[in-house]
Each structure stands twice: as C-alpha cells, then as structure tokens.
Amino acid sequence: NAGxxxxxxxxxxxxxxxxxxxxxxxxxxxxVYWYRQLPEEGLKFMVYLQKxxxxxxxxxxxxxxSAEFPKEGPSILRIQQVVRGDSxxxxxxxxxxxxxxxxxxxxxxxxxxxx
Amino acid sequence: KNEVEQSPxxxxxxxxxxxxxxxxxxxxxxxxxxLQQHPGGGIVSLFMLxxxxxxHGRLIATINIQEKHSSLHITASHPxxxxxxxxxxxxxxxxxxxxxxxxxxxxP
Numbered sequence: 170n171a172g173x174x175x176x177x178x179x180x181x182x183x184x185x186x187x188x189x190x191x192x193x194x195x196x197x198x199x200x201v202y203w204y205r206q207l208p209e210e211g212l213k214f215m216v217y218l219q220k221x222x223x224x225x226x227x228x229x230x231x232x233x234x235s236a237e238f239p240k241e242g243p244s245i246l247r248i249q250q251v252v253r254g255d256s257x258x259x260x261x262x263x264x265x266x267x268x269x270x271x272x273x274x275x276x277x278x279x280x281x282x283x284x
Numbered sequence: 285k286n287e288v289e290q291s292p293x294x295x296x297x298x299x300x301x302x303x304x305x306x307x308x309x310x311x312x313x314x315x316x317x318x319l320q321q322h323p324g325g326g327i328v329s330l331f332m333l334x335x336x337x338x339x340h341g342r343l344i345a346t347i348n349i350q351e352k353h354s355s356l357h358i359t360a361s362h363p364x365x366x367x368x369x370x371x372x373x374x375x376x377x378x379x380x381x382x383x384x385x386x387x388x389x390x391x392p
Contacts, residue, residue, distance in 0.1 A: 202380075212370070212382040225379070258325055273317065273380065275327040 173263050175276035182251045190246040190279045194263030201244040206258040251283045287311050288383040290371050296389045303358040305386045307371030317372040318345050318356050363390045
C-alpha cells in the first residue's frame with residue numbers, strides 16, 4: 170500500500186497561471202481532505218470530498234479555488250490565476266469509507282511557490 | 285481565543301530528556317490526533333485517541349476529556365525526534381482543527 174500520494178512535490182507558478190495539485194488516496198479510501206499550511210502558520214482545513222461529491226468546502230476561498238474527486242483518478246485541487254499569497258504547502262489526507270473517528274493518513278504535501 | 289492551544293511553542297532539550305507537550309482545546313471533540321511534521325515538511329499521524337492513554341515505543345499520549353486537555357510525552361528523547369508536533373482535535377462534525385504546533389529540537 171503506497172500511502173497517500175501527492176504530486177508534484179514542488180510546483181512553481183508565475184502570477185496569473187493555474188496550479189493543479191493532485192492527490193491519490195490510499196487504496197480503499199474514498200474520503201479525501203485538503204489542507205493548506207501558510208508559511209509560519211498551522212494547517213487549515215480547505216475541503217472534504219468523497220468520490221464525485223463535495224461534502225464540506227467551508228474552508229475554500231470563495232474565488233479561484235476548486236476541488237474535485239472524480240469516480241476514477243486522483244483528487245485535484247485547482248487554483249486559477251494564482252497570486253503570491255497562494256504560496257503555501259498543500260496537504261491531502263485520506264480516510265476509509267467507514268464510521269467516524271478513523272485515523273487520517275497524510276500525503277507528503279505539494280509546496281506551491283508563486284513568483 | 286484559539287480553539288486549540290499548544291505549549292510550549294518552542295522547546296529545546298538535551299538528548300535523553302523526558303519531553304512533555306501540552307494541548308488544551310475548547311470545542312467538544314470526538315477524537316484527538318497528534319501529528320509529527322518533519323523538517324522536510326511531511327506529516328505523520330502519531331496517535332488518534334478519544335480517551336485514556338496510548339503508547340507507541342517511546343511516545344505516550346494521554347487525554348482528559350473532562351478537562352479538555354491532552355499531552356504528548358517522549359521518553360529518552362533523541363535528536364531524530366526533532367520535529368514540529370501538532371495537536372489536532374476532531375470536533376463532533378468530524379472536522380479536524382489544528383494547533384499551531386510545538387517546535388522541538390533535541391540536542392545531541
């Protein structure tokens with residue numbers, strides 16, 4: 170079991186470009202969470218998805234950010250028209266489709282730098 | 285006031301010392317996670333607990349639900365334990381709230 174896989178590990182984008190961050194959950198996991206860690210700050214919840222369904226996007230900025238978790242393939246966090254303030258580490262975690270209080274498994278993160 | 289408070293924010297200790305990191309939270313929770321973030325940035329889940337005490341090797345985590353407090357202990361600390369330790373309660377809506385972390389540095 171390869172664990173939660175995020176790619177790329179490092180992503181550099183110019184202001185105004187689009188950033189696509191990918192997360193492949195652990196095998197058998199159908200719940201995916203995205204978190205953002207700004208420099209010198211703690212992790213902040215962004216969005217919670219199940220396959221083909223957004224469960225909770227209360228932590229997502231209102232504009233430019235979107236997330237999906239299709240039936241096939243990885244979850245994608247998409248940031249359009251990136252700005253310098255989007256520079257951060259973005260972490261994905263997955264958990265299995267079971268009852269609550271399950272352990273979360275984190276990916277290694279994608280470090281986005283906007284220049 | 286933050287929903288999750290960790291103390292200390294920074295801790296430097298000598299190899300072999302017993303380490304305690306404290307976490308207080310104000311929300312009702314269903315469980316609490318302790319996470320370790322390595323200098324390279326990767327995050328590892330150390331514990332998930334909802335009552336009592338858990339032990340993995342040299343790491344011990346305790347939680348007191350009534351007092352809304354959890355502690356992470358490291359016995360016989362080692363330089364490879366140097367990392368940021370994050371307390372993360374999970375509220376009753378299954379949403380994880382993260383503390384700002386405790387930066388631990390163990391000197392050889």
